[in-house]
Every structure is written in C-alpha cells, then in structure tokens.
Amino acid sequence: MNYSTLAKGTLKGDRKAAARLISVVEDEEEGYREAMKIVFCGTRGAGVLGITGAPGVGKSTLVFEIAKSFRKAGKSVGIVAVDPTSPLTGGAILGDRIRMTDLSADPGVFIRSMGSRGGTGGLSLQTSNVIRILDALGCDEIIVETVGAGQTQVDIMGMADTVVVVTMPGTGDEVQSIKAGLLEIADLYLVNKMDLPGAMNTASDLKSMLDLVDDWKGWKPPVLLASASTGRGLDQMLEFIGRHRAWISQPERFLERRSRQARKEIYDLVTMEVHRMIESKFPSVKLDAIVRDVVQGKLSPYEAAEKVAAFAIR
Amino acid sequence: MARKIRVLIAKPGLDGHDRGAKVVARALRDAGMEVIYTGLHQSPEMIVQTAMQEDVDAIGLSSLSGAHDVLFPRVMELVHKNKMKVLVTAGGIIPEEDVPTLKKCGIAAVFGPGTPIEDIVKFHKERLKAKH
Ligand code: B12
Numbered sequence A: 001m002n003y004s005t006l007a008k009g010t011l012k013g014d015r016k017a018a019a020r021l022i023s024v025v026e027d028e029e030e031g032y033r034e035a036m037k038i039v040f041c042g043t044r045g046a047g048v049l050g051i052t053g054a055p056g057v058g059k060s061t062l063v064f065e066i067a068k069s070f071r072k073a074g075k076s077v078g079i080v081a082v083d084p085t086s087p088l089t090g091g092a093i094l095g096d097r098i099r100m101t102d103l104s105a106d107p108g109v110f111i112r113s114m115g116s117r118g119g120t121g122g123l124s125l126q127t128s129n130v131i132r133i134l135d136a137l138g139c140d141e142i143i144v145e146t147v148g149a150g151q152t153q154v155d156i157m158g159m160a161d162t163v164v165v166v167t168m169p170g171t172g173d174e175v176q177s178i179k180a181g182l183l184e185i186a187d188l189y190l191v192n193k194m195d196l197p198g199a200m201n202t203a204s205d206l207k208s209m210l211d212l213v214d215d216w217k218g219w220k221p222p223v224l225l226a227s228a229s230t231g232r233g234l235d236q237m238l239e240f241i242g243r244h245r246a247w248i249s250q251p252e253r254f255l256e257r258r259s260r261q262a263r264k265e266i267y268d269l270v271t272m273e274v275h276r277m278i279e280s281k282f283p284s285v286k287l288d289a290i291v292r293d294v295v296q297g298k299l300s301p302y303e304a305a306e307k308v309a310a311f312a313i314r
Numbered sequence B: 001m002a003r004k005i006r007v008l009i010a011k012p013g014l015d016g017h018d019r020g021a022k023v024v025a026r027a028l029r030d031a032g033m034e035v036i037y038t039g040l041h042q043s044p045e046m047i048v049q050t051a052m053q054e055d056v057d058a059i060g061l062s063s064l065s066g067a068h069d070v071l072f073p074r075v076m077e078l079v080h081k082n083k084m085k086v087l088v089t090a091g092g093i094i095p096e097e098d099v100p101t102l103k104k105c106g107i108a109a110v111f112g113p114g115t116p117i118e119d120i121v122k123f124h125k126e127r128l129k130a131k132h
C-alpha cells in the first residue's frame, strides 16, 4: 500500500490522516517505511518529555497537569500513552485517557493510546515514529507516558529530551528497582503522592542513592516531591523540567543526546532489517538443515549464526 | 504484523453505571483487541474526537441512565459529519421501543442487560473481521 497521502496530510495538519498513519505504523503495514520518510522530512523539532514509572504512581494524572500548563502557555500538545499488552491474548485495555478527559475535545491536544504489543520493531521504534508523526502534525510539545518495566523504561531515554521517573511513597521495592539499573535514565525524580505518609523517606532514600554517584557530567537529577491530584509541587516540577530543557538545549549537549538516540535507532533498524531479510529471503530448507545440524551437535550455534549472518551481510 | 482491532468503549453523559462498560471492555481485550476506555462523563464531542485520534474500528456506547435517546443520535451525527468509518454498538438499559430509532441513525446493534458476553465478542469479531 502507498501511504504517502496520509503522510502528506499529516504535514498539512490533518488530524484524521495522522491518526490513521499511526495505526499503519503500529501495525507495521507494508509501505509504512516510505510514509515515515516523508514524515521525517516534515518534523519541526517538538520538545519531547518522557514520564515513566510503575503502574499507579500517578503518571497519567501528571501528564494531564503538565499538558494543561503547556496549553496555558499557548502550545499545542501531543500525548502518547503506552499501556502493557497482554502477552497471552495480545489484547490491552488502554485507560490513560480516563485521567485526561478534559483534554479530549481540545483542538490543541492530540492524545494517542498505544499497547506495548511486541512486534519485530519493538516498542521504541514504533513509539519514536508516533512521536515523529505528532511532531509533523504540528504539536509543539510531546509527552510520552510509559509503564516503567525493564526495557521499556530504558527505551524512553532514546526518544525523550527529558525523562521524569515517577515513584510514590510506600513502595520500598520501587527504590530498589531504580537502584538496579535505572539510575542512568532519569533527568528528574519525582516522588508523587506526597500527601501520603512516607513521601519524605522515599525522597531521602532516592537522594542518598544518587549521592553515591559522583560523576554527573553537569546535571545531577533532582529529587522532587509533588501531589498530582492536589497540585502541590507541580510548579516546582515544571520549573525543573524547564531548567533541564534549557540545559539540554545547549548546542553540544543537544547534539550529543540526539546523536546517541540516532545511533541507537539506526542499530535497531538494522537489526530489524536483518531479521526481516532472514525471515523472508533465507531459504527455509537451508535454515532447517542448519537447525538440524545444531540439534545433532554437528554445528555449534555460533557457527550457525555466522552462516546465517553472512547471508544477510552479503 | 497482524492488523490489530481497536475499540473505544465510552460512557456518554452523567450516567455513573460503569460495570457493564468495564465487563465489555475486558471481554474484548481478552479476545485480543486493544480497548480504549474513556471513563465516565463524556460528551458526544469528546467521544467522537477520541475515536478519531485513536483511529478505532468501533465505538461502543454504554448507558443505563435513560439519556441514550439524546446522546447516541448526537454521537452518530458527529460520526457522519466527520465521515468516519466506524462500527457503532450500544448497550445498557435501553427500552425495546427505542431500538429502531437508534438503528435508523446508524447504530449497528443494541445489547441489553443479561446479554451473554460471548455474543457481544462474537458480534464485534465478525463485523470487524471484514475490515482486514
Ligand atoms: C449496580 C447498579 C447501580 C450501582 C452502579 C455501580 C457501578 N459502578 O456501575 C449504583 C448503586 C452506584 C447505582 C446507582 C444508581 N442507579 Co443504578 N443500577 C444498578 C443495577 C442494579 C445493575 C447495573 C449493573 O451493573 N449491571 C451489571 C452489568 C454487567 O450489566 P449492564 O450494565 O446492563 O451491561 C450488560 C448489557 O447491558 C451490555 N452492555 C452494557 N453496556 C454496553 C456497551 C456496549 C458497547 C455493548 C456492546 C454492550 C453493553 O453488556 C453487559 C453484559 O450483558 C441496575 C438495574 C439493572 N438490573 O440493570 C440499576 C439501574 C441501572 N440504576 C438505576 C438508577 C435510577 C440509579 C440511580 C439514579 C439511583 C437509584 N435509584 O439507585 C443511581 C445513579 C448513579 C449514577 N451516578 O448514574 C435505574 C436506571 C433507571 C433508568 N434508566 O430509567 C436501574 C435500571 C434500576 C431501576 N430499575 O430503577 N446503580
């Protein structure tokens, strides 16, 4: 299929075309790559803010509040809200909009819910494309909400200019999981639900954990407290988001972050391309034979992989 | 990759009964669909805007408060005005005598209390399969 009409419509601000194109990209329909090339040329450099954290910590409520403040400043807003897909059925309930209903009829806001799915491209590639579509559509600011769990939480770093990791009091494990490898991804930590007991403790746990790192390269992630549902602390959070935006916008830093992201995306795309090529072009009889040799111990998996890879590289 | 069916389950108006909507949402999810749930108190404008942004294949309207006779036709009016190709179904407390009017304005089917959930899933699967 040729989806260039949808792509061109998107560049002209046609919301319906953009919505359709997002589905085409999510479904990885034949021909979506060509359409994305057109979209890529039409992007305008929207700011991208990532909000991540465990389910229920208040991400959607925060996204709603942040979006409202962008709207007050006269900016148009795109929101991408990702919820997990059931690995068993492939279905998903996408309920982030429940916290954002007041924005549904605002012509300056475009909200799109996504299931995390699990196609060959992976969440990060699809989400990056959805961000680009919203950018090309004319959104000034794009907010991405993802459920923090392992890879998806790391992926957001590859897409956003600023990443806020949200947590809440009373989840001791939360700090543990952040400790276990998510230290690098946050530009800001937010302890939400400060109206609940224990918020200060969670914040100081986080702070002492961050104190163990001494090489922050110019930006040490602040640990902030807020209550999305009562509004407390939100102004401070917005101020820090703004500060980080200013910091990251310095030319050399911006270039570094974008280069890192582009490099990762190219790698991902190449991996995907190789995958696709092997799946569609490598003779299955030959692959079956290789598999058999491995099973029978005639060939090590390494040699097998080299054989198959050599085919793709040729 | 297989084309995924996306459905919007919406609660128009001031009606606070959301059990039915949630039961239907869960059943469609278990059937492998992506279900966007709006939450309560949606205006027809919000529902149609949401359906457009989410590019859904179907909109499911749920109402138990008796306001369906005003709200559902308004949703259909906006669906037609925006030239959207979506399947629209409805459920909840809807008197038999209102059904013909609702069908006339484009609602494909109305499911009342006690409808086996399998019937609802089957209907959506069959009607949306043709799209792919
Ligand atoms: C439980 C209930 C409540 C609960 C609701 C809890 C909740 N969060 O949902 C509470 C106690 C809060 C409540 C309050 C009220 N209720 Co009440 N409630 C009921 C009751 C007993 C059952 C509804 C229910 O949950 N059924 C179970 C679900 C699974 O069934 P369902 O919604 O019908 O859904 C099925 C189908 O209809 C269909 N379906 C439904 N939606 C959709 C959508 C799509 C897309 C599809 C395909 C199918 C579909 O599929 C489902 C599975 O078969 C009904 C009576 C009844 N028998 O229906 C009264 C009833 C709906 N309530 C009624 C009233 C008047 C009220 C109140 C105004 C006060 C009162 N007098 O009790 C308040 C108003 C609340 C509000 N803010 O709107 C009236 C409505 C009268 C009318 N329409 O003219 C009813 C009919 C009782 C009566 N006979 O008077 N209620």
Ligand SMILES: Nc1nc2c(ncn2[C@@H]2O[C@H](COP(=O)(O)OP(=O)(O)O)[C@@H](O)[C@H]2O)c(=O)[nH]1
Pocket (backbone or CB within 6 Å): A053, A054, A055, A056, A057, A058, A059, A060, A061, A062, A096, A099, A192, A193, A194, A195, A196, A226, A227, A228, A229, A230
């Ligand atoms: N007490 C309290 N509850 C909150 C706060 N922020 C959000 N919530 C509630 O937490 C629940 C989950 O919020 P949601 O935004 O959906 O979280 P998400 O899953 O991270 O997107 C909802 O019931 C919110 O109303 C807060 O600051 N304090």
Ligand SMILES: [Mg+2]
Pocket (backbone or CB within 6 Å): A059, A060, A061, A095, A096, A145
């Ligand atoms: Mg959420």
